[in-house]
Amino acid sequence: MLLRLRVSLPDRPGGLGQVAKSLGALGADILQVTVLEREAGRAVDDFTVSWPGKVPASEARERLSAVPGVRVEGVWVTKDVPGSAPDYDLLMHVAMEPARGFATLVDALPGLCGAEWSLALADGAVRHASLAAPAEFFLPEPPPRAITRDADPLRLMLLPVLTQSMHVVVARAEGPVFHRAEVERAARIVDVVARMAARA
Known part of the structure; x- marks a missing residue:
């Protein structure tokens, strides 16, 4: 299943890596990252991930929200295939x-x-x-x-x-x-x- 996750995180070295590590621990494969915004020391990124069916999307929200400074703004199913135009x-x-x-x-x-x-x-x-x-x-x-x-x-x-x-x-x-x-x-x-x- 393909999911899109919108995450607000501190715009500093290592911030993106912490989110990627948390997604990897859940078994998610990151297919694409889109930076939507970088302002006032924060970034808003959309992650498109291949999501293991056995892990509920609510768990992704909980795990990512536990990373210091990270806010999950949305998790939803997507049909957008990364790399397509x-x-x-x-x-x-x-x-x-x-x-x-x-x-x-x-x-x-x-x-x-x-x-x-x-x-x-x-x-x-x-x-x-x-x-x-x-x-x-x-x-x-x-x-x-x-x-x-x-x-x-x-x-x-x-x-x-x-x-x-x-x-x-x-x-x-x-x-x-x-x-x-x-x-x-x-x-x-x-x-x-x-x-x-x-x-x-």
Whole structure:
């Protein structure tokens, strides 16, 4: 099973090694580490690990939380295969069929963002939806620009497409709220797709 763990830790020599050692003691194989943030003496990192089925994810949270200065911000199942380039694959598909750009984007975003579903909303109606997305969705007024909010039990990312009078919504049921680095990456992808689709 592949898991993603978001960990906040002291940004000092040996901090990352302590987390890696704790994961190794649990039998987890670290496949990828992504640094999301380094500020004020702390780092926020996402670890993608191959997780032994016999060890519950809650034990990872407990063990890592026991490391001095470490905070576990989220543990969730992921389908993101380390070493793959799904964002490039998405853009290639859109380049081949730009008229289907937003439908392709909405289908791909859950995998890109470690989320459950996404949809594109315009004039109050769902225009495109991935699997598991609701048939209806209501934005707050006025809709925010590229931020996240807690909407129990979902964590939502709302991304405007100004050229199309549309919003793209991405929802995560497990794990933490979307980090600003995730929001910025998704916003750039949405902007590129919007430009490509506009030329179709």
